[in-house]
Amino acid sequence: MKIVKFNLVDQDNRKTKDTDLIGKYTVLYFFPKAGTTGCTKEAQDFSKAIEWFESRKTQIYGISKDSPEVLKNFKEKYQLKVNLLSDENCEFANSLNVQKDGKIVRSTFILDCWNRIRWSMFNVKVDGHVEKVEEQLEKIIQQDKALNELIELRRARRALSEDKISDEQLEVLLKAAHLAPSCSNKQPWRFIVVRSQDTLTKLHEALSGGNYWMKKAPVLIVVHSKKDMDCQLSDNRDYFLFDLGQAVAFLQIQATQMGLVAHPVAGFDPMIVKKILPIPQEHTVITILAIAYPTGDLSKLSEKHQVAELSERDRQPLENVVHVL
Numbered sequence: 001m002k003i004v005k006f007n008l009v010d011q012d013n014r015k016t017k018d019t020d021l022i023g024k025y026t027v028l029y030f031f032p033k034a035g036t037t038g039c040t041k042e043a044q045d046f047s048k049a050i051e052w053f054e055s056r057k058t059q060i061y062g063i064s065k066d067s068p069e070v071l072k073n074f075k076e077k078y079q080l081k082v083n084l085l086s087d088e089n090c091e092f093a094n095s096l097n098v099q100k101d102g103k104i105v106r107s108t109f110i111l112d113c114w115n116r117i118r119w120s121m122f123n124v125k126v127d128g129h130v131e132k133v134e135e136q137l138e139k140i141i142q143q144d145k146a147l148n149e150l151i152e153l154r155r156a157r158r159a160l161s162e163d164k165i166s167d168e169q170l171e172v173l174l175k176a177a178h179l180a181p182s183c184s185n186k187q188p189w190r191f192i193v194v195r196s197q198d199t200l201t202k203l204h205e206a207l208s209g210g211n212y213w214m215k216k217a218p219v220l221i222v223v224h225s226k227k228d229m230d231c232q233l234s235d236n237r238d239y240f241l242f243d244l245g246q247a248v249a250f251l252q253i254q255a256t257q258m259g260l261v262a263h264p265v266a267g268f269d270p271m272i273v274k275k276i277l278p279i280p281q282e283h284t285v286i287t288i289l290a291i292a293y294p295t296g297d298l299s300k301l302s303e304k305h306q307v308a309e310l311s312e313r314d315r316q317p318l319e320n321v322v323h324v325l
C-alpha cells in the first residue's frame with residue numbers, strides 16, 4: 001500500500017505536510033479549479049457532510065493548483081468547512097498520477113491513520129460522490145476494527161508438505177523477524193537456517209519423539225541467544241526471551257501471509273543441537289521452527305495430531321487472563 005508524502009501550504013499559508021495527517025483517517029480530494037461549478041459543488045457537498053466525517057475521526061482536505069489566496073477567497077465566499085491545500089507546481093498531484101496535460105484530474109483518496117492509501121477514485125463525478133466516499137470509508141473503518149485475519153489464521157500446524165521453500169521466501173521471513181522491536185534495540189535474536197538434507201537429518205536426532213512431524217519440513221530455523229545480549233534489569237527482568245518471542249511471532253505472521261507454516265517447538269535436546277550447529281556453549285537454544293507449506297493430507301500424523309489439526313482454537317476465556325481496572 002502506498003504511503004503519501006507531501007509538503008504544501010493551506011489557504012492561510014500554513015505549512016501542512018503528510019505527518020500532520022497521522023492518527024486520523026483522511027479524505028484527500030483533488031479538484032481542478034476553485035470557483036468553477038463542479039469544484040464548488042464538490043467542496044460544498046464535503047462541507048455539508050463534515051460532521052459525519054469528523055464523528056468517524058476523519059479529516060478532509062481539498063487540493064488544487066490554485067494559490068493559497070485564491071483558495072482563501074473560495075473558502076470564505078462559500079463558507080466551506082473543508083481545509084484546502086495549494087499544490088501550485090503539481091508535485092503532490094504528480095506523485096499520485098492525478099495530473100494530465102497540465103490539468104488536475106478530479107480524484108479522491110482515502111488514507112488510513114498511517115497515511116496509507118486505502119481507496120482511490122479517478123475521474124470523479126461530483127453528483128453522489130460524497131456518499132460513495134462515506135460508503136468506502138465505513139468499510140475501511142470496519143475492516144480496521146476487526147481482529148487481524150493473519151493472527152486468526154495462524155495455527156501450530158503439523159501436516160507439512162515436503163515442497164521446497166525458496167531462498168527469497170526465507171529472506172522475507174527472516175526480515176520480518178528482524179523487524180521486531182527489542183529492548184534498547186538490542187536485537188538479541190540469532191537464527192540458523194538449516195536446509196541442507198545432511199544437516200536436517202542430523203538435527204532430526206535432536207527432536208523429541210512427539211515432534212516426528214517436523215521431519216517433513218524442508219527448512220528448520222534454530223533460534224538462539226543469551227541473556228547479556230539484551231536488557232538485564234532489576235527484579236530478574238531479563239528481556240532476551242521476551243524479544244526472541246516477539247521476533248518469532250513476527251516471523252509466524254509473515255509466514256501465514258505467505259501461505260506457509262512456521263511452527264515453533266520446545267521439544268528438542270539443546271545439547272545435541274549445539275553439537276551439530278555452530279552455537280556458542282553459553283547460548284540458550286530457545287526454539288526450532290519448522291518452515292513448510294501446509295498440506296490437507298493428515299495421513300502421516302498420529303491420531304492425536306490429526307484431531308489437533310482439525311480442532312477449533314483452544315483458549316481460556318479472555319477474562320481469565322485479563323484484568324481491567
Ligand SMILES: Cc1cc2nc3c(=O)[nH]c(=O)nc-3n(C[C@H](O)[C@H](O)[C@H](O)COP(=O)(O)O)c2cc1C
Pocket residue numbers: 154155156157210211264265266267268287313314
Ligand atoms: C514456545 C513454544 C513451544 C512449543 N513446543 C511445541 C512442541 O514441542 N511440539 C508441538 O507439536 N507444538 C509445540 N508448540 C505449539 C503449541 O502447542 C501451540 O502453539 C498451542 O497448542 C496453541 O495452538 P495454536 O498455535 O494452533 O493456537 C509450541 C509452541 C510454542 C510457542
